[in-house]
Amino acid sequence: MSFTLYDKLWNEHLVETDDTSESLIYIDRHYLHEVTSPQAFEGLRHKKIKPWRLDANVATPDHNVPTDRGNGFDVSSIQDDVAKIQVVELDKNCQSFGIHQFDITSNKQGIVHVMGPELGYTLPGMTIVCGDSHTSTHGAFGCLAMGIGTSEVEHVLATQCLKITKLKNMQVNFDGMPQKGVGSKDIILHLIKLIGTAGGTGHAIEFSGSYISSASMESRMTICNMAIEAGAKVGLTGVDSITLDYVKNHSNLSDEMFNKASEYWQTLKSDPDATFDKSISIDVSKIKPQVTWGTSPEMTIDFDAEIPNQEDVDEASYENLLLAKTYMGLDESKTLQDLSFDRIFIGSCTNSRIEDLRDAASVIQGKKVSPDITEAIVVPGSGMVKAQAEEEGLDKIFIDAGFLWRDPGCSMCLGMNPDQLKPYERCASTSNRNFEGRQGHLGRTHLMSPMMAALTAINGKITDPSL
Amino acid sequence: MTNSIITGIVATFDRDNIDTDQIIPTEYLKSIKKFGFGDFLFDGWRYLDEGKLDMTSDDRSKNNDFILNKEPYTNSTILLTRDNFGCGSSREHAVWALRDFGFKSVIASSFGDIFYNNCFKNSVLPIVLTKEEINHLFKICSTSPTSLEIDLVNKNIKCDDEFSYFFDVKESLLDRIINNLDDVDITLKHKSHIQAFEQKRRSQRPWLFDYSN
Ligand code: SF4
Numbered sequence: 001m002s003f004t005l006y007d008k009l010w011n012e013h014l015v016e017t018d019d020t021s022e023s024l025i026y027i028d029r030h031y032l033h034e035v036t037s038p039q040a041f042e043g044l045r046h047k048k049i050k051p052w053r054l055d056a057n058v059a060t061p062d063h064n065v066p067t068d069r070g071n072g073f074d075v076s077s078i079q080d081d082v083a084k085i086q087v088v089e090l091d092k093n094c095q096s097f098g099i100h101q102f103d104i105t106s107n108k109q110g111i112v113h114v115m116g117p118e119l120g121y122t123l124p125g126m127t128i129v130c131g132d133s134h135t136s137t138h139g140a141f142g143c144l145a146m147g148i149g150t151s152e153v154e155h156v157l158a159t160q161c162l163k164i165t166k167l168k169n170m171q172v173n174f175d176g177m178p179q180k181g182v183g184s185k186d187i188i189l190h191l192i193k194l195i196g197t198a199g200g201t202g203h204a205i206e207f208s209g210s211y212i213s214s215a216s217m218e219s220r221m222t223i224c225n226m227a228i229e230a231g232a233k234v235g236l237t238g239v240d241s242i243t244l245d246y247v248k249n250h251s252n253l254s255d256e257m258f259n260k261a262s263e264y265w266q267t268l269k270s271d272p273d274a275t276f277d278k279s280i281s282i283d284v285s286k287i288k289p290q291v292t293w294g295t296s297p298e299m300t301i302d303f304d305a306e307i308p309n310q311e312d313v314d315e316a317s318y319e320n321l322l323l324a325k326t327y328m329g330l331d332e333s334k335t336l337q338d339l340s341f342d343r344i345f346i347g348s349c350t351n352s353r354i355e356d357l358r359d360a361a362s363v364i365q366g367k368k369v370s371p372d373i374t375e376a377i378v379v380p381g382s383g384m385v386k387a388q389a390e391e392e393g394l395d396k397i398f399i400d401a402g403f404l405w406r407d408p409g410c411s412m413c414l415g416m417n418p419d420q421l422k423p424y425e426r427c428a429s430t431s432n433r434n435f436e437g438r439q440g441h442l443g444r445t446h447l448m449s450p451m452m453a454a455l456t457a458i459n460g461k462i463t464d465p466s467l
Numbered sequence: 468m469t470n471s472i473i474t475g476i477v478a479t480f481d482r483d484n485i486d487t488d489q490i491i492p493t494e495y496l497k498s499i500k501k502f503g504f505g506d507f508l509f510d511g512w513r514y515l516d517e518g519k520l521d522m523t524s525d526d527r528s529k530n531n532d533f534i535l536n537k538e539p540y541t542n543s544t545i546l547l548t549r550d551n552f553g554c555g556s557s558r559e560h561a562v563w564a565l566r567d568f569g570f571k572s573v574i575a576s577s578f579g580d581i582f583y584n585n586c587f588k589n590s591v592l593p594i595v596l597t598k599e600e601i602n603h604l605f606k607i608c609s610t611s612p613t614s615l616e617i618d619l620v621n622k623n624i625k626c627d628d629e630f631s632y633f634f635d636v637k638e639s640l641l642d643r644i645i646n647n648l649d650d651v652d653i654t655l656k657h658k659s660h661i662q663a664f665e666q667k668r669r670s671q672r673p674w675l676f677d678y679s680n
Contacts, residue, residue, distance in 0.1 A: 015664045016657060022639050024657065026664055028675050036558065038499035047651065053665070055677050064497065082497040082520055089499050100679065119680040126675065133557040133581055147581050149559035150501075151588035151650065159654045161661055164584070165637070197484055198551040198577055231554065233580045252680050261674045296484050320483050414493045414556075435488040435555060441517040 002271035004169045005238055006204040009144035009268070013127045015161055024161045025144075028126040031112045032059035032099065032153070034090040035416070036131030040154035041093040051097055052160040058121050059094050059101040061087045062111045064416035067379050067406035074105050083417065097157075110382020110408040113137040113225065113349040117217070118384045120251025124239045124265040129156055134349050134432065136227040139236035140220035141243055142268035144204075146233045167234060168202055171276040173209035174223075176285035181465030183359065184219035185351060185430065185449035187211070188226040189290035191282065193300035200232030203278065206270060207237045211284045217246040218355035225350045226432050229297040238269030289465050291336050292434045292447040294324035299434070303452065303462055306335055327436055328444050329424065336446070336462045342425040344369075344376035344403075344457040345439070348413035351430035351450045352381030357389050360430075360454035361397045363465065369402035370460035377404045377419065379411040403457065415440045428456035470590065471645055473571045473617040475544030477608040478534050485548060486555030487582060491564040495520055504560055505567030509535060535568070539612050546573045547608055549601060553582025553593075562589045572617055574624070576601045587640045588650065592619065594634045603630075619645050 003011070015024040037059070044051070051057065064083040066073075075091060078084040087104060094101040102109045108119060113134055116122045124142040129135060133147035148162065156162055174187060192199070205227050212220065220237050227235025244262055253261065288302040301307065307330055313321050325331065333339055346352070346360050357380065369376045378398050380386040386408060389395055395405045412419040413431040421427050421443025430453050434445040448456070451465050495507045497520055506524040513535055514527040534540045546565070552575040553561060562585045565573065572592040586593045594617070596604070607613055607626060616625045619641060625631045642648065654661075669676050 016660055018639065021637065024654065024661070026661070026668065035496050039501040039559075042499075042501070043651075049651070052661075055679075086497055086499060121678070121680065123674065123678075125672075131557060131559075133555065147557040149557055149562075149581060149585035149588065151559060151585065155650050155654065158651045159658075159661060160665065161654060163650055163654060167580075197554055201551065201577060201580060228555075231551070231579070251678075253674055253678070257674045261672075264672070296486075298484075317483070319481065323482070414488075416493050416496065433486075433488065433555060435486045437492055437511045438488050441492075441511070 002274045004270040004274040004276060005142060005206055005236055005268060006144065006167065006169055006234065007274070009125065009127065010166060012125070013144065022163050022165055024163055025127060027129055027156050027160055027162055028056060029121060029128040030057045030156050031116055031128070031130035031135070032057060033063055033112050033130070033132065034061040034086040035063045036150050037093065037153055038086065038089045039150050040131070040157060041097065043154040044097070044157055047158070049158045051099065051157045054098050056160065057099045057157070058116065059090060059099050060109050060112055060115055061090050061104050063410045063414065065104055065409040066417050067409045067411045067419060069407040080418070107383040107387070110385065111349045111352065111410055114352060114381030114385060117141065117221065118250055118382060120247065120253070123247060123251060123261070124243060125268050129162060133228045133233065134225050136233060136235040137221050137225040137349060139224040139227065139234060140217060141247070142236060142239035142265065144234060144236070147228065167204045168277040170200055170203035170205045170232065170278040172205055172207050173279070173281040174207060174211035174284050175209040175281060176211060176283045178211070178284045178287060179466060181289055181451060182287055183449050183451065184215065184222040186287055186290040187284055188223045189292065189297065189300045189447065190287045192226065192230045192297045193290070194282070195230055195280070197229060197296055197298045198231045200227060200230040203232050204234035204236060205230065205232040207235065209281065212237055213240065216355060217242060218353045221353065222350055226297070229432055239265045289449065289452055291452065291462060293328065293330065293336060295327055295434055295436050296324070297432065297434060297447060299324055301336070303336060304464065307333060339426060339461065340372055341428050341456055341460060342374045343421060343427040344373060344453055345379070345412040345427055345429040345431065346377070346450055346453050347379030347381070347411050348431035349381065350432040352379060352385060354385050354388050356430065356450040357385065357394050360450040361394045363451055364401045364454050364458055365397055367401055367458045369457045372460035373457055374425070375404065376402065376457040377406055377412065379406045380408050382408050401458070412439050414438060428453045470647070471619045473544065473592065473619065475571070475614060476539050476542060477545045477547050477613050477615055478540045478543035479605060479609045480546060480548040481605065481609065482548065483550040484554055485552050487553055487558050487561035487579070488555055490553065490561035491558065494518065496558055496560055501563060502567060504564035505569070508564040508568045509533070542569065544569055544571045545615055545617070546570050547604055548573065548575045550576050552578050554579035557581045559585045559588070562586050562591055566591050574601070574604065587643055590644050590647065592617065592644055594624070594636070596632060596634060600632055
């Protein structure tokens with residue numbers, strides 16, 4: 001019998017299947033943040049239940065923390081009273097239930113999906129959940145990782161299990177080597193353009209192929225992160241020596257424990273003759289830098305292509321196209337290169353890791369942010385990324401060019417903190433969602449790679465990153 | 468008490484990919500409560516001004532062209548839309564907002580996976596129909612206000628005697644809506660199984676336990 005990686009992980013964690021095809025799956029790691037947890041803790045209190053297993057949980061505030069905190073900042077310094085309530089509530093809940101938290105004053109605090117792997121809380125072969133759809137990120141470690149709703153957060157806290165239905169298997173092969181100026185963000189945006197935001201619905205997508213085998217863990221995480229934008233709540237890649245090296249450097253398992261675990265971890269890949277319900281192969285050497293033009297991540301084009309018109313889409317999609325073009329203010333523009341940008345955001349759980357900051361810094365050294373840009377911000381994904389970047393002098397490159405160098409958090413990815421777009425402002429963003437109002441009321445978001453966003457800051461416009 | 472029949476007016480949203488950020492914008496996720504989100508449902512489309520958590524519908528400047536601001540749709544209980552409804556963020560607040568507004572069912576040709584699951588935890592029934600059936604329903608429901616009757620036990624949707632569509636949904640999920648069951652209570656009945664599983668795991672995969680950094 002041959003199995004896909006997803007099948008193996010499923011079988012390994014299966015506690016029980018009932019006759020209606022729902023199953024109880026054991027959860028190894030549960031990440032919590034301030035936005036989707038308060039109602040879950042409230043539920044536990046109401047039912048007078050204690051968390052099932054404390055050491056499976058790790059919490060940090062990330063969604064609405066300010067990112068210009070500086071030294072001496074603590075929770076009482078948060079200006080927005082409503083945001084403060086949630087951060088305080090997480091402190092209180094973690095304290096009273098005994099859950100380990102990296103709080104707002106910790107130098108390890110960060111976006112939960114950036115922080116978790118760096119601290120070794122994400123280990124291969126785990127089931128990982130969090131009340132956040134981008135939990136798919138952790139699939140890069142050969143984990144079964146997925147976002148859940150708040151009722152499920154309560155359920156996992158109370159029972160250490162999730163009651164779910166098995167997904168189908170989908171395989172995406174990325175083969176070949178990308179051109180200069182093209183990275184993992186372009187590759188995943190390209191896939192979403194191709195299969196659509198519902199292309200992976202009901203499936204776990206395993207990413208494989210020669211590109212993936214040679215990609216860094218950071219690149220794999222960017223790709224698995226946006227599996228959800230392709231409709232799949234699970235994205236994953238098999239374990240190899242790149243995975244094991246990362247885990248060795250980031251976890252504090254003893255050598256003995258690491259070696260013991262490695263034996264098992266090396267089995268975490270799909271069997272060569274495993275069958276998938278769907279499969280697609282993409283030659284990444286043909287992919288150009290990608291930028292979104294509309295209000296859904298599938299509304300993506302090559303950076304130098306024409307923005308689609310009525311003639312380019314079928315009748316059923318015409319209404320969607322029109323709504324998106326109007327919202328984005330594209331009536332007069334033929335290509336993305338015609339547009340003038342107002343803000344630049346380099347950050348989010350998609351692109352705020354050290355490699356992303358290195359990529360962005362590499363194209364701005366000695367240059368200045370265009371005077372047309374109102375504000376360009378760099379928000380490292382975690383305290384560790386920030387410290388590493390400062391050690392490498394990247395902060396200086398950004399600051400010298402005129403970027404603002406911030407403290408870790410989700411920031412302008414969703415604008416729950418003060419980092420928001422004003423109405424009609426156009427933003428070059430390295431985040432993962434370009435939905436209407438995502439970065440601020442009536443704001444206009446164009447998703448792209450860190451390198452492309454950095455170049456857009458310098459030129460005020462979209463330009464060719466391979467030059 | 469059982470919920471075996473849903474009836475009411477259908478509000479139509481002729482759009483694909485309505486994401487949970489549209490269903491309820493980020494601003495309102497700052498609440499730590501589980502109720503009171505109805506006034507913020509489809510906030511960006513429903514109002515002309517920018518809202519805050521402490522506002523109510525009465526404080527706001529309404530977009531009078533928006534369907535939920537028009538009679539009789541202010542009392543809609545069924546939402547009809549197209550592909551991939553509820554994609555995007557996992558926020559359960561999206562379902563809470565639909566529920567608090569009064570929606571009991573959403574009919575679409577497909578749903579975001581996480582949203583679909585969240586619905587069943589809050590007694591909102593997501594129904595998947597084929598694209599042809601959805602087209603047909605749109606024809607009927609967008610011309611004049613239309614009431615549908617959804618029978619959860621027989622799994623069908625009826626409009627007077629004009630038509631009846633069968634829909635498919637997992638029995639166990641449906642059961643939770645019909646009988647108002649709570650997942651935690653159901654799962655804790657299997658406590659000893661979970662404990663046994665955990666014990667085995669602790670001995671086979673010891674690196675997963677008691678880790679800290
Ligand atoms: S960075 Fe953005 S997408 Fe990622 S967890 Fe934060 S809000 Fe969600």
